[in-house]
Amino acid sequence: MKSMRLMMKALYTITFIIILATMTNKISGQEDNRYNLLNEFETYVIEKKGTERAWTGNYTNLKDDGTYLCKKCGQALFSSDDKFDSHYGWPSFDDEIPGSVKSVPDADGLPTEIVSSNCGAHLGHVFEGERFTARNLRYCVNSVSIDFVPEDLGKGRYGTAILAGGCFWGVEYYLQKMKGVKSVVSGYTGGHVKNPSYKEVCTGRTGHAEAVKVVYDPQKVSYEAIVRTFLEIHDPTQVNRQGPDIGDQYRSGIFFMNDYQRDMAQKLINILKGKGYDIATELTKAGEFYEAEKYHQDYYFEKGTLPYCHSYVKRF
Numbered sequence: 001m002k003s004m005r006l007m008m009k010a011l012y013t014i015t016f017i018i019i020l021a022t023m024t025n026k027i028s029g030q031e032d033n034r035y036n037l038l039n040e041f042e043t044y045v046i047e048k049k050g051t052e053r054a055w056t057g058n059y060t061n062l063k064d065d066g067t068y069l070c071k072k073c074g075q076a077l078f079s080s081d082d083k084f085d086s087h088y089g090w091p092s093f094d095d096e097i098p099g100s101v102k103s104v105p106d107a108d109g110l111p112t113e114i115v116s117s118n119c120g121a122h123l124g125h126v127f128e129g130e131r132f133t134a135r136n137l138r139y140c141v142n143s144v145s146i147d148f149v150p151e152d153l154g155k156g157r158y159g160t161a162i163l164a165g166g167c168f169w170g171v172e173y174y175l176q177k178m179k180g181v182k183s184v185v186s187g188y189t190g191g192h193v194k195n196p197s198y199k200e201v202c203t204g205r206t207g208h209a210e211a212v213k214v215v216y217d218p219q220k221v222s223y224e225a226i227v228r229t230f231l232e233i234h235d236p237t238q239v240n241r242q243g244p245d246i247g248d249q250y251r252s253g254i255f256f257m258n259d260y261q262r263d264m265a266q267k268l269i270n271i272l273k274g275k276g277y278d279i280a281t282e283l284t285k286a287g288e289f290y291e292a293e294k295y296h297q298d299y300y301f302e303k304g305t306l307p308y309c310h311s312y313v314k315r316f
């Protein structure tokens with residue numbers, strides 16, 4: 001009998017160690033999400049230092065107000081204020097967002113390469129002395145190396161993402177732990193009642209989803225990385241439920257703030273669909289976001305326990 005008990009004890013210990021090991025693995029897997037996914041052509045330019053053909057990029061003639069981010073890591077690189085027309089066939093800037101671009105001088109007299117200071121992504125080259133503008137610099141950048149967002153995201157400015165993935169306590173718990181995430185607030189959005197209470201939302205009659213508002217530093221983490229993690233910490237194939245929580249208010253949804261966010265979210269959903277996931281996540285234009293009652297904020301951190309309804313599952 002005693003040996004039996006000892007064996008059981010050993011078995012429990014081993015199981016416990018395996019569970020612990022898996023958890024550690026999962027957490028490190030989550031950190032691998034730091035960089036955005038690149039397609040073949042993006043990899044050619046960004047990783048292999050290729051150059052897109054002149055006049056073929058999306059941003060050469062774009063004159064909208066906003067910020068250009070690193071395609072690979074999401075760091076804010078250039079402001080539309082510093083963009084000018086060089087007639088060379090690539091987007092041209094005469095300044096960078098301070099500290100975001102690194103020059104790599106070439107000893108052979110070739111043009112100076114420029115890379116993202118955060119991740120080393122190849123952006124293009126910088127030319128001096130052409131007298132286009134008073135700064136006398138031309139950052140010649142591949143459109144494919146950058147993403148445009150119609151927001152002012154210079155140093156110290158933050159981006160916003162609104163996401164719904166079931167009980168907001170769990171979503172908040174995991175996203176809060178991402179590097180570069182400044183704050184995650186639990187709340188309600190997507191419904192038709194002003195200032196709803198938790199009780200009202202729970203009836204499922206307000207149309208609202210439990211959601212989180214994520215404020216992040218685009219210099220450190222990208223919208224893509226946040227949405228990708230979001231799609232891995234809840235089950236985006238469940239319709240109007242998340243595990244034990246059932247109802248319209250627990251639906252999976254991405255509430256986009258602009259075209260860039262919509263396209264990025266759609267891209268990630270399409271990747272998962274391509275992998276055979278029957279994605280239920282709805283893409284909706286962001287509307288009013290109502291903060292939830294104070295006792296819902298930082299629920300698991302205050303309580304010191306782990307979420308019952310969410311866990312990390314690698315899907316990308």
Ligand SMILES: [Zn+2]
Binds near residue numbers: 070073074116120121
């Ligand atoms: Zn980068």
